[in-house]
């Protein structure tokens with residue numbers, strides 16, 4: 001299973017375009033990644049992911065309700081991923097990504113800050129920002145393994161680096 005799974009819910013393809021660009025960014029750093037429509041996502045498939053990025057567009061000042069249920073179901077499934085990212089396309093208020101991040105944090109995940117919001121259809125530099133987020137996620141996944149390797153030599157439990165935006169480079 002890929003190390004990074006990007007799950008999205010998108011009514012007209014805008015958030016999906018973001019998800020695909022995020023995957024491209026992760027892969028450009030030689031980390032496995034896949035994007036999946038929320039309807040195809042199976043919790044079992046997410047269990048072994050090192051990082052999960054979740055995206056929804058904003059509808060009526062919230063994330064789309066099925067996505068909210070999906071995130072809640074992650075809690076019951078005891079997923080192991082500790083690295084998270086939230087994103088989504090929006091029109092005028094764009095609450096969904098921050099709401100997704102809040103729910104992911106409640107599950108104990110470290111969510112890359114700030115969340116990524118793109119107004120309507122992502123183009124040009126927007127897609128570059130999405131790729132950049134993908135690169136940041138890949139860096140966090142690699143850090144996790146590097147740190148786990150170092151600490152296991154000392155017999156400690158692996159810990160995560162603080163997740164910060166902008167470490168992925170261009």
Ligand SMILES: Cc1cc2nc3c(=O)[nH]c(=O)nc-3n(C[C@H](O)[C@H](O)[C@H](O)COP(=O)(O)O)c2cc1C
Nearest residue numbers: 010011012013014015057060061090091092093094
């Ligand atoms: C019925 C409806 C309600 C919407 N409500 C909001 C909203 O409350 N806030 C906002 O920022 N955008 C709102 N939007 C705009 C969408 O978030 C925007 O079109 C987005 O690009 C859709 O992305 P998607 O194709 O990934 O679903 C709304 C759009 C529709 C059609």
